[in-house]
Amino acid sequence: MMNKTVKWILWIAGFVFLILYPKLFGIYYSNVFVTFAIFALYATSYNLLLGYTGLLSFGHAMFFGTGAYGTALALTHISGFPLIPALLAGVLAAIVLALILCPIMVRVGGTAFAMLHLAFGSLLYVLTLKLRHITGGEDGIGGFDIPPFSIPGIVSFDMTDPLQFFYFAMAVLVGSIWVLWFFTKTPFGQIMIAVRDNAKRVDYLGFRVPQTKAVIYVFSGAFCGVAGSVYALFQNLITAEDGYHVMTSFAPIMMTMVGGIGSFFGPIFGSAIFGILEELTTRYTERVELVFGLVLVLVIMFAPMGFVGTVKIIKAKWFTRQGV
Amino acid sequence: MNILETQGLYHDFSGLKVLFDVNLQVEAGERHAIIGPNGAGKTTLFNLITGTYKPSRGKIVFKEKDITGEGPWKILRQGMGRSFQITSTFDRMTAFQNIRLAVLSTRGIRFNLFRKVDSMPDITEEAEEILRRINLDSDRDTLAGNLSYGKHRSLEISMALATNPDLVMLDEPTAGMSKDETHYAVELIRRLTEGKTTVVIEHDMDVVFSLADRITVLHHGTILATGEPCDVRDNQAVKDAYLGEMGGEEDVCY
Ligand SMILES: Nc1ncnc2c1ncn2[C@@H]1O[C@H](COP(=O)(O)OP(=O)(O)OP(=O)(O)O)[C@@H](O)[C@H]1O
Ligand SMILES: [Mg+2]
Numbered sequence: 001m002m003n004k005t006v007k008w009i010l011w012i013a014g015f016v017f018l019i020l021y022p023k024l025f026g027i028y029y030s031n032v033f034v035t036f037a038i039f040a041l042y043a044t045s046y047n048l049l050l051g052y053t054g055l056l057s058f059g060h061a062m063f064f065g066t067g068a069y070g071t072a073l074a075l076t077h078i079s080g081f082p083l084i085p086a087l088l089a090g091v092l093a094a095i096v097l098a099l100i101l102c103p104i105m106v107r108v109g110g111t112a113f114a115m116l117h118l119a120f121g122s123l124l125y126v127l128t129l130k131l132r133h134i135t136g137g138e139d140g141i142g143g144f145d146i147p148p149f150s151i152p153g154i155v156s157f158d159m160t161d162p163l164q165f166f167y168f169a170m171a172v173l174v175g176s177i178w179v180l181w182f183f184t185k186t187p188f189g190q191i192m193i194a195v196r197d198n199a200k201r202v203d204y205l206g207f208r209v210p211q212t213k214a215v216i217y218v219f220s221g222a223f224c225g226v227a228g229s230v231y232a233l234f235q236n237l238i239t240a241e242d243g244y245h246v247m248t249s250f251a252p253i254m255m256t257m258v259g260g261i262g263s264f265f266g267p268i269f270g271s272a273i274f275g276i277l278e279e280l281t282t283r284y285t286e287r288v289e290l291v292f293g294l295v296l297v298l299v300i301m302f303a304p305m306g307f308v309g310t311v312k313i314i315k316a317k318w319f320t321r322q323g324v
Numbered sequence: 325m326n327i328l329e330t331q332g333l334y335h336d337f338s339g340l341k342v343l344f345d346v347n348l349q350v351e352a353g354e355r356h357a358i359i360g361p362n363g364a365g366k367t368t369l370f371n372l373i374t375g376t377y378k379p380s381r382g383k384i385v386f387k388e389k390d391i392t393g394e395g396p397w398k399i400l401r402q403g404m405g406r407s408f409q410i411t412s413t414f415d416r417m418t419a420f421q422n423i424r425l426a427v428l429s430t431r432g433i434r435f436n437l438f439r440k441v442d443s444m445p446d447i448t449e450e451a452e453e454i455l456r457r458i459n460l461d462s463d464r465d466t467l468a469g470n471l472s473y474g475k476h477r478s479l480e481i482s483m484a485l486a487t488n489p490d491l492v493m494l495d496e497p498t499a500g501m502s503k504d505e506t507h508y509a510v511e512l513i514r515r516l517t518e519g520k521t522t523v524v525i526e527h528d529m530d531v532v533f534s535l536a537d538r539i540t541v542l543h544h545g546t547i548l549a550t551g552e553p554c555d556v557r558d559n560q561a562v563k564d565a566y567l568g569e570m571g572g573e574e575d576v577c578y
Contacts, residue, residue: 187428187436187444194425197414204374204412206400206429206487215435 018170022163030166031234036275037173038231039251043259043267044180045223046252051261052184053216054196058114058249059121063221065128065243067094067228069135072238075144083147083159087172087229094225098218106213118246125244140239159233169230176226177268183219184264192216247289254292258299260308269307326385327352327491327521328373333382335365335372342368344546346382350491355522357536359529361565365545366525367409370495374406375399386491400429405489409496409525411480415469419460419479422468424451426486458482458512474505478512485516492517494524498531510535541565 022030042064049055070093074086081089101120105113128135135141149168150156157164183189191212194202199209232238242248251274252267259270274292281291303310328350335343342365350356358366372379373386375396384392391399400406414422424441427450428434441447455461458478463471468479481497497513498506510531513524526532532539533553540550541562549559556562 182440183437185440185442186438187433187441187447190421190425190428190441191434193417194414197416198412200396201412201414201483202425203396204400204406205426205483206397207434208395208397212434 018174022166027162030162032275032279034166034169034230034234036271037170038227038234039255039275040268040271041173041176041180041230042224042227043252043255043271044177044264045220045227047256047261047264047267048180048183048192048216048220050253050256051263051266052189052192052196053213055109055213056114056253057117058246058253059117059119060220060224060252061244061246061248062097062117062121062124063094063224064228064231064248065124065238065240066097067091067225068232068238068243069128069141069228070094070225071229072141072144072232073134075147076141079145081147083149083168083233086147087226087233090229090232091222091225094228095218095222098221102214102217105217106210117249121244121246121249125240125246128240128244135240138240140237140242142235142237142239144236146233146236165234169234172226172230176223180219180223181264188212188215254296256306258295258306260306260310262305263308266306266308273307325352326350327387328523329385330369330373331383331385333369333372333384334380335368335377336380342545343372343379344544346542346545346547348540348547349550350521350523351538352521353519354537355517355524355535357532357539358523358525358542359527359532359539360542360548364542366542367495369542370406370493370525374404374493400487400489403490404493405484405487405491406493407481407484407495407497409499411476413468413476413479413483416467418465419468419471419475420451420455420464422479422483423454423486424448426483427451427454430487454482454486457516474501474508477501477505477509481509481513482516485520489520491521491523494522496525496527498526498528506531 021033025033045063046057046060049057049060067090069090071086071090074081074089105116108116129137131137146159146165148156148158149164157168159165159168184192191202191207194205194207195209195212202212203209228238228243231242235242255270255274256267257270258273259268260266273295277291277295278288281288299306305313326349328348330346330348333343333346333348334341346365346369348358348369358369360366368377371377373384375391375394375398378393382392383390386399386402386404389402391402396406414425417425424447427447428441431447433447452461452464455464460475460478460482463475468476471479477497477500481494484492484494494513498509501509506528513522514535524535526535536553538551539553539556541548541556541559543565548565549556549562551559
């Protein structure tokens with residue numbers, strides 16, 4: 001009972017914190033926070049594969065980039081296209097990509113899975129650079145109108161206003177992370193974890209492993225697409241570099257590893273850690289990747305379970321010491 | 325009536341002939357033991373029947389339906405459960421979660437994305453009931469990988485039974501167990517397979533003689549003899565293959 005009350009208080013505190021955040025920290029840090037939340041969703045969706053199903057992909061930028069380009073293209077070419085359909089266009093594009101790839105991807109695992117993603121990801125990166133008339137090549141697509149979020153005749157929020165965009169982005173991103181969290185708690189979520197543990201036994205319990213993986217794959221792709229779409233709206237620009245580059249594929253891997261691979265909230269902490277690191281590093285140097293790489297190496301060597309895992313270990317130690 | 329039949333089953337692993345014209349017949353309701361020396365092809369026969377591999381030749385008929393070449397998930401849904409010689413549970417999940425997955429499968433809950441699994445009281449209750457029956461309720465929240473060997477094997481066996489199959493295939497359920505653990509496991513199997521058809525691969529002749537209604541002897545990939553325990557033991561070909569060392573309590577046969 002107590003636990004439930006604490007949970008509610010935490011939820012409400014988190015909610016109030018988000019509402020007050022822009023007032024407390026100003027617009028600049030609100031934008032930093034939006035970036036953090038975008039990558040938190042991206043990494044959390046990715047973690048459905050890496051952490052929950054045990055599949056390592058080197059090309060998940062595909063879904064992030066496709067979500068972003070889907071939204072950007074819709075807004076560029078269709079005048080007066082509303083906000084939510086634009087968002088959904090990006091997500092739908094990511095889902096279609098996931099549906100195209102999943103018949104192959106659910107039947108391979110391990111190295112083949114990782115490398116096929118690397119290959120397809122690189123292919124999309126090069127295509128995006130080459131198909132200049134569609135994608136804008138290296139310059140990407142930018143400067144499209146960001147429509148207001150409006151319910152006709154009732155309200156209309158101006159999305160070019162950073163404060164109002166902040167709340168819109170939070171609603172979408174936090175809502176999405178909640179859906180993913182719920183996903184892991186459903187009966188299907190249990191089957192997902194079981195696939196990671198022992199796919200053969202899942203088969204022998206009467207569940208169809210490839211189909212199960214396909215649903216997870218499409219789910220993961222869809223929410224990477226949400227993150228990408230919000231990213232495009234937020235930046236009002238998407239380039240091949242940000243959307244499809246292999247570094248964009250590695251971002252969620254690093255965040256998950258550093259934040260804690262064995263936990264739902266690990267990637268969120270990972271995104272926060274990288275956000276803070278980037279913020280601090282760029283004050284002194286442009287070489288952000290150097291710091292990221294160093295942190296990753298240190299984590300793998302000294303805290304392989306990442307931030308959340310380490311906190312859990314310390315907590316366990318602390319409590320046993322108190323108990324003695 | 326035969327619940328399971330293999331007709332002229334052959335299998336080879338890239339040239340290595342492992343099974344050779346195997347015609348196994350399992351009657352509905354019986355406990356059928358498969359015995360044979362190491363490498364005879366017993367596990368391979370199980371792998372063919374339960375869908376791990378497709379046979380090179382031959383047919384598998386289960387409940388009068390041809391199931392040759394169907395995958396494990398499909399065969400399970402038709403009512404065949406299986407346990408493994410090498411324990412194969414979800415080791416990073418708790419004993420309860422292991423059993424709960426079997427319960428979800430039995431109820432056909434596969435793609436449910438709209439409810440929390442923890443707030444399905446009937447599922448929880450059924451899984452806990454099964455845990456009680458196998459005396460694992462005190463280990464409800466222990467990770468399967470952390471269970472003691474005997475308990476881990478119990479979990480393995482009950483995973484095969486938790487989906488409530490008509491035919492249970494147990495591959496050396498007592499493998500690696502101490503005398504006491506074996507005794508306990510045999511009682512467990514006897515209790516849980518009441519009213520079902522069971523096929524069990526077993527090396528321990530005491531176990532075979534105490535459990536089985538009929539025995540099939542597999543030797544070098546082919547069936548040497550099949551029949552009631554005492555007939556099989558007195559069979560000359562079997563005696564030769566086993567050098568007369570088949571064991572089993574003498575008095576059972578007289
Ligand atoms: N996947 C495989 N690939 C190649 N050869 C295999 C494979 N599985 C089994 N074999 C071979 O097939 C033969 C029969 O093996 P199987 O596991 O069926 O024997 P078994 O009767 O179950 O023996 P045991 O009593 O030791 O469990 C052995 O010679 C084994 O080496
Ligand atoms: Mg074997």
